[in-house]
Amino acid sequence: MHLTQETDYSMRIIYCLAKSGRRMDAASISEAMSVSLRFSLKILGKLAGAGLVNSYKGMRGGYELARPADQITLKEVLDVAEGHAYAISRCLCEGEECNRGMSGCCVFQNLWAQITGEVNQTLSGITFADMIERDAQRQPAKTAP
Amino acid sequence: MHLTQETDYSMRIIYCLAKSGRRMDAASISEAMSVSLRFSLKILGKLAGAGLVNSYKGMRGGYELARPADQITLKEVLDVAEGHAYAISRCLCEGEECNRGMSGCCVFQNLWAQITGEVNQTLSGITFADMIERDAQRQPAKTAP
């Protein structure tokens, strides 16, 4: 029913890179996220493979966003992390046609498609720059004391 | 990521009972849904336990809706079938606080809560009577030839 941990971590990792604006190595990221180094590396590999982050080997290597934060949407990250687009019901996924009961294309599929569409639209309308903005709004002016 | 099969079947079972308007035994329901009798029984037990359907033992026994179809919402059935309310992310569920990284209550939680709220609101605004209506709308007047 829920998005996976991997999706959760992926979001945070991209957010972290977006906020820092600099290249970071996996160890720093994993520490900032409180996720094991191994698992962070696995996820970063996936994100790099999908072209959301660029990776650099060797000393001074690490990861950075492949595009500016205002050009990466939540939907993109979710799709990569989950392996496919968000869908509230399985019956909307390819190769998983609902052929039980209900004559032909059922009423529920119709409804699930509607909800799924709304969620995806929301997610594709929000970038990581927006998220940073949102966070700033929530924490009202933490200026020097 | 998806609602479970059990939720899918639960929806259809309630829909089936709503449409028939009569008491039906598990065998008839399972046949109509193309789901095994055993599994149907298991799900029907859950629905009966939650008070969504009434069950009757013995000959001429079976199941019927506990309330009229226009007083049972999709949200109610989902909550029973899944065991808890819909939430897009785990971090919204009780006893699953997200305490990793992100200072305090994170921006993502905020967003997930918003999306989750919208989905739940949609689901609680639709009854099974509405679903029957919806289906009729989709299948344009299948009157005699």
Place this chain on the structure above:
DNA sequence: ACTAAAATATACAAACTTAGTATATTTTGC
């Protein structure tokens, strides 16, 4: 009262998914 048709309760198990780990290898800056 007896019998057959139903639901109920409880437990079990197989398959799949998720979450995370381990090992060995490759690349690159210094």
Place this chain on the structure above:
DNA sequence: GCAAAATATACTAAGTTTGTATATTTTAGT
């Protein structure tokens, strides 16, 4: 050349889902 990084590949442990099986209880009809 060496050490710091990523990469590739494979493995495993735990949890969840999707059922199935067995034995029991209740009730209508005769």
